[in-house]
Amino acid sequence: MSDRSTQQGPDDEVLDPMRSQKSTRSKPSLWDRLVTNWWGFEIAGWLLATLSTAVMIIVFALFDQHAVDSWHSGVTPNALLQVLSQIVQTAMLPAVAESISQLKWLWFHNSNLLGDMPAYADASTGPFATILLVLKRRRVPLVYLAAISSWLVLLYGAFAQQALQQPLREVHDGIGSIPIALIYQASNSTRQRYTGLTDNGDQNTFSITSPPDPVREAITNGLFDNEVTLSAIDGTCRTGNCTWDAYKSLRVYASVEDVTGTLLRNCPDGRRGLERGCIYSVPEIEQHPTWLGSHMQSENQSIWLGASNTVDGYTYPGLNTLVQFYVIYLPDLQVLKFGSRQNYTASLKVFKATLNLGLSTFQTSMLFGATKTTEISRITGLKWRMSQTMIGGAEYDTISTTPPDGSGDFSMCLSSRTYFNQLLSEAVFLGHGDFNRSTLLPDDNAYTTDAARLVGESIYQHDAGRDGLQKLLDNLAISMTNALRTTTIFPSTAHTPARKWEPYFHIAWPWLALPIAAIIATFCLLIATMGLSAHHDIPAWKSSQLASLLAPSREGSTRFHTVNSKLSKR
DSSP: OOHHHHTOOHHHHHHOTTOOOOSSOOOOOHHIIIIISSSHHHHHHHHHHHHHHHHHHHHHHHHTTOBGGGOOOSSOHHHHHHHHHHHHHHHHHHHHHHHHHHHHHHHHHHHOOSTTHHHHHHHTTOHHHHHHHHHHOTTOHHHHHHHHHHHHHHHHHHHHHHHEEOOEEEEEEEEEEEEEOSEEOOOOOOEEEEEEEOTTSOEEEEEEEOSOOHHHHHHHHHHHOTTOOGGGSOOBOTTSOEEOOOEEEEEEEEEEEEOGGGOEEEOGGGOOSSTTOOEEEOHHHHHOTTOBTOOEETTTEEEEEEEOOSGGGOOOSSTTEEEEEEEEEOSOGGGGGGTOHHHHHHHOEEEEEEEEEEEEEEEEEEETTEEEEEEEEEOOSOOOEEEEEEETTEEEEEEEEOOTTOOOOEEEEHHHHHHHHHHHHHHTSOEEEEEETTTTEEEEEEESSHHHHHHHHHHHGGGOTHHHHHHHHHHHHHHHHHHHHHSOSSOEEEEEEEEEEEEBOEEOGGGGHHHHHHHHHHHHHHHHHHHHHHHTTOOOOTTOSHHHHHOSSSHHHHHHHHHHHHHHTO
């Protein structure tokens, strides 16, 4: 052996019995001083974990309550959070594991027992093994802190992910609008005459009719389409999701009254029998000979319609009345078998039907582009008046009313009222239907007008009577109401903010309590382990296996402490 080997003491041989002979001992490197023989790696890991957590919290604070669209990075927030969580867990695991490994040297220093050292070694491998260590060493506070720290690090990522939530919220995006009727003035169809030249140079006069009258179309739809609803009016909403506050608009109402008791019978010349029977009417028709439709003839008619008209000074029952008409019909034609005028007369029924202008409160919503309008209430107690109203710089004669709450005037121009009456009375509620003498049933092919056929069917089908007529007219009133809101030349609209559902970032801050607790617990475990090791003059052996070779028994304990002091000086 060399001189150097002969000069080694027994402690040097135990410390490094297998090393090669050298004339001088090399000086420990910076890595050995900071990492191998100290806690530099664990401290750096903890600092990295703390920095990553701080970055995560700052990002959370910056984007909390902001729309998801405000995130413009190519990396999604969840991906970034996953990366940061993985960095934190990876960085803190060495600090926790090495601190638990160091605890076995502190335990051996106090007890000089080797039996518990495997339990400490196993506990450094993961959180589940720490539970066994806690059960075995219940009176060691740092063991509890080590177990808690291990589990907190394990759950860090799950709790951090739970803190980042992306719920939906309703936000405004533009303005939605829907037509309402505050002032109604119809735009009538007209025929315009033009003069041109023929091929031979002669003048030729011709006429062109404007597009179909929307009011007339609305009346036709109301009579023939059983599916007319207030929701037929589409609003404008860029997001397809709007809810309008309650609003008021002009409305057409229908009423049907049974006035059979007012039926008048006139049998000229005292004729008897049905072949040359009587004529029937009501007092109001008798008082106004210009009432359209004349009288019902009992010769072969099962149903008769007669409507009021504004001609020849006829006065409406109310300023807001658009049309009024009577229906006289024979509910059961079987009475004709008896051949008695008295039976025929006694079986007749009379309905007085009226379409009036009114005012209602509506509620409209649009969801995914589908509009739904409901009538909240009908405004009662209205007082209508004749007035002159300035509209668009011109003065119009109108019928007007003001709701009880004083929310503004609602008007219809008199010319439009007359126009509605003419369309309804002259083109709609006139005519009659005959009965089939062989079957004594209403004859579907013998109605003189479409309106007579529709009214007859509504009354006769399923013996609906008054209810059937009311249903038909209610449908017509809805269609006319929609026309009031969409065909006026003075349109008005109800506005509401357009709404849409957007995802946004919501940070559930309480969920971050556990990640922050993991940082604090790991710091406390690391500092406590370093402090106790320094207090007992125990180097940072951590998970090193060398110390186990140096202290096989109580007798080797003294040499173990001697070696500790020498290693600490390196």
